[in-house]
Amino acid sequence: MRTSFCLPTITLLFLCACGIPSNNTSIPTAIEEKLKAQEESWNKGDLEGFMSQAYWEDDALMFIGSSGLTFGYAQTLANYKKSYPDDAAMGILTFELLQWRSLGSSHGLLVGAWHLERGENLENLEGHFSLTWERQAQEWVIVADHSS
Numbered sequence: 001m002r003t004s005f006c007l008p009t010i011t012l013l014f015l016c017a018c019g020i021p022s023n024n025t026s027i028p029t030a031i032e033e034k035l036k037a038q039e040e041s042w043n044k045g046d047l048e049g050f051m052s053q054a055y056w057e058d059d060a061l062m063f064i065g066s067s068g069l070t071f072g073y074a075q076t077l078a079n080y081k082k083s084y085p086d087d088a089a090m091g092i093l094t095f096e097l098l099q100w101r102s103l104g105s106s107h108g109l110l111v112g113a114w115h116l117e118r119g120e121n122l123e124n125l126e127g128h129f130s131l132t133w134e135r136q137a138q139e140w141v142i143v144a145d146h147s148s
Contacts, residue, residue: 027100027110031133031140035095042093047084051077056134056141064146076145091118091125106135114147 034054041049055061055073063070063079070076084090096113103109109132116125132144 025100027097028140031110032097034140035097039093039095042090045087045090047077047080054142056143062144066148088119088122091116091122108133
């Protein structure tokens, strides 16, 4: 009887002392706001604004899409401009935020879906994304984007 009580208590104390990783699943408000601002910029045809709202402006920014792996903010922006050369191609963007996983105090992973409503002449597009966010100088930025 005494052993059956002590073992769970000791296990619980051990886990508390070692620390259990946070499983915070609520998306930080600042990130939700950045993604809403991205939608607004995109829907105005403003790719520069779309990028500047959330992406890390650095040569180490990583983007994985249908064309493969791209590094760098400037190259990622150039790829967006090539793929979406005008308002008709850009359409109306909406995001659906599906899951946030905290990866410590300064990193997180956001999984979601995107949808482009492009009117009668062009096919609508949709897919999923995983965004790795990093808190830099009290601001969240996307450091890696895998969109398909």
